[in-house]
Amino acid sequence: MLIFLDTANLEIIRKAKTSGVVDGITTNPTHVSKEIKTTKDFHELIREICEIVDGPVSAEVVSTDAEGMMKEARELAAVHRHVVVKIPTTPEGIRATSQLTREGIRTNLTLIFSPAQAIFVAKAGATFASPFIGRLDGLGQDGMELVRQIRTIYRNYGFATKLLVASIRHPMHVVEAALAGAEAVTMPSEIFHMLFNHPMTDLGLERFLKDWSKLQS
16 A cells, blocks of 8 residues: 655655655645745745655646646646646546546546545546545544445446545544555655554563663673
């Protein structure tokens, strides 16, 4: 399973890369707006991220019409070979994705909340489909059930679109996504670091080191 970080912060990305387990990055306009300084524009920030991480970097369009989305997508795709263009799952977004697929531009369709939307995303040839499970959980629905439904549909028809589980709220979301067969997950850095930890690991290490120190005395 591919592990992506959901951030546009260069310091966080550089630090996480040293773990050797980060496969890519997803960004969105909210993340980018927090990071851009007066000396850096959107494309420059995305290029820097792409040069840090050797894998897919999702950069999102902000247009709401297909023509605008396609124009932005072509510009973003030209920034770096790692760029995957993030597009909202709307009728205009699906139309733009169908054309971008024909042009060989990779896409990540975001804000998916139903299996029906996921079908259209795959039919349009998107590289990644991103269901937002945490937001569904927040509405009292089962976000992971959506992941399982999409995974079944994609397997039934041999769709090449990869399932990228987004809106991760806690470590169990990552485990459940893996059990459901998702090809990728994207998460905030806080969740990423939580995945490394377990109290029994800490206790076990403490015991081993204590026993070893007795040999040195």
